[in-house]
Amino acid sequence: MTENQMEANRDEDIELVITRDFAAPRAKVFAALTEAEHLRHWWGPTGFTMEVARVDLRPGGLFHYKMSSPDGNALWGRFVYREISAPEKLIFVNAFSDEEGGAVRAPFHPAWPLEVRNTLTFMERNGTTTLVMRGIPDAGSPEELQIFKEGHELIRQGFSGTLDQLADYLTKI
Template sequence: MSTKEESNELVITRELAAPRDLVFKVWSEAEHLKNWWGPTGFKFSVVKLDFRPRGVFHYRMQTPDGDETMWGKFVYVEMEQPEKIVFVNSFADAEGNTIRAPFSAVFPLEIRNEVTFTEANGTTTMTLRGGPIHATDEEQQFYVGMFESMKQGFGGTFDQLEAYLAKI
């Protein structure tokens, strides 16, 4: 996995030993997402997945000890099977309304993410590019300050993706 930051965007690239069509599929179907998305060790459940432009992926995450529950959502912007998925990610409440992150009042409300998939010799290169939208300067700075933490978080999530792909 490699990471770099450009113009306040978090960029993470991961090589996956799986064909691009399969990697795209596990990003686009609830039966697959529930098996790998989210922080390592969290109990994860899909509330709703409507994989189309303006469709919503609403999900619930519970800490390993069961003491905390967090909700999140994607609002899909565009998808080009099997090359790209663009979505706006945010924290949510149980009803799917966008809310502030539970850990900070200055974490940006919405993050635009673009995931691209390229294939060579049966290996897929997946690149995630993400950055705040409609963010204040303070929110933008906070986001950039979170890069190391987000790299670790996405690293764990993508480790789960890699392990899941090896099983299916």
């Protein structure tokens, strides 16, 4: 097996894939995932409030945000955009962050990958958009990759609530 084949097998084993259909055109779904006026209404875990610090939608640009839990705890996060092909594809690296937008370790596990590369594709058919989200640690250590793999179900549960909020929001805009 070549080095490239081993790398591809590792990626398939570690990569998290989430697929969700939305009863909305893909341009609308893409806008909801990339514009501050929309993101603040639905992004984040169920029950959290969202504050957008900034969105600079361009390769190298930053989406920086603060999520506050019902009990008042705040978590900062960021996306650094790598590729934007509206409304078909969006690639970004996300991380927990400090208030200035610098990447920091996850508060829930010291070996959680510092950054995760996400590739989102948007496919429309008959007014329904299928969103496919693929996430994999960006340059993670073997321990970080294992922790990420073990956390797949937890991530799926979290995104289920977040994507439910998106589905509900799309019916209102």
